[in-house]
Structures are given as structure tokens and as C-alpha cells.
Amino acid sequence: MKSIFKSNENISDAAVAEPLAPVDVIPAEAPVTAAETAPLSPQTITAPQTAEESTPEIDAADADKVKPPTPRKFGPISPSEIIAVVNQKGGCGKTTTAINLGASLAKKGQRVLLIDLDPQAHATLGLGIKVAEGVKTIYEVLMEQTTPAAEAIHPTKLEKFHIIPGNTRLSSAQIDLLSWEGREQVLKSKLLPCLSAYQCIIIDCPPSLSMLTINALVAAHRMIVPIQTHYFALDGMKQLFATVDQTRSHFNSSLSVLGILTTMVDPRTNICKDMIAAIRDYFKNEVFISSIKMNVKLIECSLYGEPVITYAPYSIGALSYLELADEVLERLRAPVFQTAA
Ligand SMILES: Nc1ncnc2c1ncn2[C@@H]1O[C@H](COP(=O)(O)OP(=O)(O)O)[C@@H](O)[C@H]1O
């Protein structure tokens, strides 16, 4: 099989800045109780800007309602895990995965905190959260030394699923952070005290290899890389894994790939089959067995500010993410895979 990478693909030297002396990390101490006490922010129906696509394939696929999967039992994830959903390519399903995997894990009994680290704040909008003036978001958590993450935690419609909302001001934060000492470890130091209150913290990364993404990779134990199954979807993987390798060598040697996730899969098309074969050929068993099928309910649910498992619990989209949640829970107990890059 031909190489999936372009021969002229270069890894930017600027992808990871020179490491600075590590900052002191706040130790995990008292459990975060603000998760229960945080004020409910107004829940609104807000349409994310990316939901304009509608294809006949999606609608046709959605006609096949599916039975809910046989429930499987898993104990709490232990020790707690921070998972970055990362790929610098936009539109590959990061936010959809962060929301719906998080919700599916919460439905299966795990306490989950979602961090919306993208300046576009699509995860926040997709969960129907409108941040009122003066309410803390991940922006304040990162930029204000005196604001702990616990102060910015908001509930969602699912009991065990909480979120620290995003903020468009994050786009300036990623530039401001560049001049800080210990700039790569700000998010990690803020999230560590939350670990005792959650079994899983999921970070929805921006579509770039910016300082925000570096912060996510430094904070994370594992990463999930969604890849959309169409031509050119693998462009940029070398650059992503070079950044991951640099992050490992300077800051976070135990960062590992939890799984490569094929998204927006339409099994009826040859291009999709070819891409899945190419992805499996390269990444081998790092690729999740579960794949996320193309499904219009995954677009609609964000418009209505809900995860798919509450909006359309019997849809193919809901089934896809519940299956993925099972596989994630299995993998978190399995040996860790090494990156193929
Ligand atoms: N499995 C899917 N089926 C149909 N549409 C999807 C699916 N996954 C994502 N989408 C849609 O594709 C667009 C991009 O997805 P998104 O999760 O926002 O990507 P990213 O966060 O990587 O930019 C969104 O409009 C989303 O609703």
C-alpha cells in the first residue's frame, strides 16, 4: 500500500516551543465540591456554525433506527484519566466525539468533566450552555492564577456530565500564554485538583497545534485522534505526532494514544473503505474497532444543545458512541499502545 503521507510534509520547528523550567504542579488534594454547587448557567438552544451540511447519505443512513446495545458493566475508571481529543485538522469530529463520548461514559456511570479548550466554543454551544457575563470559563481558569478550575464547572442535562465552558477570548489567551514561564503546564496544574472528583476529564482541543493544544497534551494521560474517512484526512498526522513526541520528551513521557477513531464513516462508499484500510494499515491496533457512522442526528443534537444519547437514543449515532464508550473503558484497563509515528 502506498504511503499515506505526502513526501513534502515538514514538521514545523515551531510546533513545540523550547521547554522552560517546570512549574510547581498543584497537588491533588481535597475533592472538588463545586461540581455539585456550581450555578446552572442558562440552557439555550444555539446553533453551532458548523452544522450547515446535510447530505442525502446521512439522511438515508438515519432511516435505519437501531436497537440499543446490550448494556455492559464497567467499574469506575481508576486511576482517573485525562483524555485529549486532538487533531489539528478542523471538521474531523473532535467536538462531536468529546461531547458524545463524554455523555456516553457518564451514562455508563463514570463521572466526566468536559473541557472546551477551543476558542470557537462549539462543545459549549453543542451542550446548550450559554455563558452569562461574569461567569467563569476555561479562559479565566487559564489566565487568572486565583481562579481554580472548580469555580468554572457547570452541570449539563446529564447528571454525571459536567463542563468547563469555552470562550472566544481563548484565541487571545493562546498568544498571551507564549510569554509566560511554565506556559505549557498551566492547564495541567489547574486540572490536577479536579482529578479526585472525576473518573474522566475529556479535553476538546482546538483545530491547531497552538499553545492551547500543547497545554492539553501536557495535561493528558491519553489522546484520542479522530480521523474523518475521506481523501487527505491523513494529511498532517506526521506533524501531529511530531508534536506529541516533543511533548513526551520535554513534559509528559507517559502520554499515550488511547485510540485513533474513524469518524463520519459511510460504509457504502469505496472511498470510505479504502481510507479505513489505509488508516488500519498504518496505525494497526491503535485504531479503535468502533467507528463513528455518518448520522444526521449527530448534527441535529448539537443544534438542540443535547448529546445524541438523550436527543435520539436509538439512532446510529448514539449506538456508535455507546460502543466507543465500551471500547474506551476496555482500553483503559488494557496495555497501552505506542504511537506508530
Ligand atoms: N458522525 C457524524 N455524522 C454526521 N455529521 C457529523 C458527524 N460527526 C461530526 N459531524 C458534523 O461535522 C461537523 C464537524 O464536526 P466537529 O465535531 O465540529 O469537528 P471538529 O471539532 O474536529 O472541528 C459538525 O457540523 C458536526 O455536526
Ligand SMILES: [Mg+2]
Ligand atoms: Mg471542534
